[in-house]
Amino acid sequence: MAKLEQAIDNHAANLDEETREAVRLASKAKTEKRVNALWTDFDDPNALRKLASQVRQHALDNLPDYLEQAEAAFQKNGVQVHWAEDGDQANAIVLDIMRRRGASKVVKSKSMVSEETELVPFLEKHGMEAVETDLGEYVVQIDGDHPSHIVTPIIHKNRRQVGRSFEREGLGEYTEDPLELTRMARRHLRQKYLDADVGMTGANFVVAESGRIVLVTNEGNARFSMAATKTHIAMVGIEKIIPREQDVPLFLSLLGRSATGQPLTVYTQFIGGPKSASQEEGPEEMHLIFLDNGRSDILASNCKEILRCIRCGACMNVCPVYRQTSGHAYRSVYPGPVGAVLSPLLNKAGFPDLADLPKASSLCGACQEVCPVDIPIPDLLLRLRNKGKQEHAPKTSINTPGLSFWALAATQPAAWKTGLKLGHAMNVVPHALLDVNPSAKSWRSTRELPPFRGGDFRSWLKAHEKKGGAS
């Protein structure tokens, strides 16, 4: 078998310096903003995180009841509710709605689930025009690229690259002024909204009690998608449930501050149904698609806590590995710590293909410390590493020395001490550190090892005790 490469580490090593620094500094800035926003505004943000975590876990533990409650509430509000077991079903539902409505053009606001189902390429294949309207997502779309962050999709691009893309697409003459670039997008997308038949969104929260979705954007694109079009389709993961409308302020407080350091995102919409009768503009029909796509399996697994995620991106902003690798290294829709757990579990191709993701962590725990719903990400990474070992996924063990021999020594004090005494360090102390190849080579490429002093403390102690202890 060909030697497996450590894809994420290689990706990082091959990243150009400019991109790496851009990603690291932007992530660092967002981390600082988050800390400022939370600690300036609250005495104990950690109490909020625990509370939010409890509400979300409660919703997940009782998900079937809440899903049924939500379905009934939406229907009462005149919303047509659909269910999709996987991405293909969800995409087919969208296509079907569009055909029935005689629609051919859709404007889309940013939604991670539709990235999961690869909705845009699917619709394009079926002759529909689908346009991403979030500025970052639009750039990603015209470049045939992928988002590298769940909140700031083009964190890996600079203004010059955006300028060249806009020039290429005929939005205007080349400029690298972010203000002018934003104006170009405004003009161009404005017409797209007005021409579109369907507005497609995700949802940040689904309120079971009231049958409303809650959607936040800073740009106003979701709002526009629901003002200019005649049909609104929202595709949401089944885990997005919040029980009560009065729970929403807690989550909005945490989401805005964790994601961008804002007390509240600029546009926060509570949408429950088609436009009211007196309203001149807006959707006559609203459809809600509940997407499973692996979530019910995760719910049954020992990683179910990851479903609490509210997609704020704080864990990737703080993650030292993400800061060095950027999002594409994770080869999936969800990068960073949340992605290292979620992506291998959602991966259509199967867990083994992304089994290296849970390894891309020093288990430092910074992610859990910032997570607004207190997801024990390091624990989940450990469980997935164990899963990888148990299922013999080769990518779980790339460049990782086996520890069974070490474990044998570590359970037999005699062998352990002999090893220490004889200086057979390589057989006793963690192979990870000393194994001749490739670990030691890898270690020594950038670091020195301290001198081996196996058993010295034990010898000192013996002499010390003979002397009668403290002098």
Next chain:
Amino acid sequence: MIQPTAKGKRIKFMMTCLCDAFYADVAQASYEVLEHLGCEIEVPAGQTCCGQPALNSGEWESARKVVRHTVKTFGGEEPVVIPSGSCAAMTRHGAILGFESEPDLDEVEGLARRSWELCEYIVQGLGIDSWPGRFDGKVALHRSCHTRGTKVYESAVTLLSSIEGLELVEVGELEQCCGFGGTFSVSFPYVSKKMGQLKVEHLTEKRPNYVASLDMACMLHFGGMMDRQGVKTPRLHVSQILKKALENR
């Protein structure tokens, strides 16, 4: 993370495998600090390692064997004092994760409730909040990652900042990891190196006279990088500072 409750000065000392193999002087300093406090110390000879390397590698079967050995070796009621935030986190949290569906989970939790990191034991366990003696110099203290969710780091800050002559300097991006992560350092060598470089920059930015750590694992990594880069700032485990202060009374 289970918070320890076992109290008293009759203790068991877990030297940690890294000190057993590399850092005898750190184990010795910790021992002498505990002796100074009047502790009656037992050092179980059968001790090996807390089992963390295997747990972190996903080899939970192996990890459980080592944890069982550790639980047996450290049996009893006394506090177990450990000069490492990381090994303490393993006995208090990691081990429990690995035993969630095992019949002997209780025993593992028992050890968890007795496990203290050294500084935390002194400050939270014994209620001591100032340290005698003198230690001259500016110290940059690394906040090792596995002290999150505990009072270990703040206990160390309490002790160090009470020492006459010692000035703690600010360390930037305290929440960032040094890049060790056990086998991570060799299986993701590039990312680990970049993280280590940043950590060395932050630790030495304010030109301290010493760099200090609560964990020799972190120090093994960023210290090894400092040596390779020729950064000469001396490095000490917190216990070594406490001991030196005692010598200057």
Next chain:
Amino acid sequence: MNARDRILSKVRAATDPLPEKTALPDLDVVASIGSRTMPDAGDANAVCATFEEEWTKVGGILVNDESELIELLKSLDAGKGYADPALALESLKGAFEVDDIFDREQVDTYSFSITRATGAVGETGTIILTDGDTPNRLSALAPWIHVAVLSRENIEATLGAAIPTFGSDPSVVLVTGPSKTADIEGILIEGVHGPGVQICLLV
């Protein structure tokens, strides 16, 4: 079984065996999470003062009467505008060309629009727009300058206090400052798809 039933039965199979389920925190606990900017709900003046302060902080502009608004619009070089006819802004109509029907075919010819705000939130500096009080969704969104006319009595202390006022409106939009993005190199730009200038006229 259809997709719905298969999904729900899988979800049930996942949650039914749970030995215990996480309790839902009490509403008063969840609702008690006010930030440091939360005003005293019983003090209407404080609520209004907080709104004014926070609204300005998030980049909103505040005016206190129609003539002040006219001056501001003039200084912004405003041309043709739209105003919700229910507002009856007579002196404004003397100063600018103001339509009382928003024509989507001419969406880019409106430099400003004036619509009613249903309410506001003091704590966060947020105005609330609803379907019921906005005859035309596009009108409050498309022009570069949007003016929301807000009655002081309708300002609530917190979002939690405002939620019961949403009623059964199908589209409640909370607006906290001008439309913005930081997608390009993290640089903050105001006025992406929505208004670049967001004004609140307090009455």
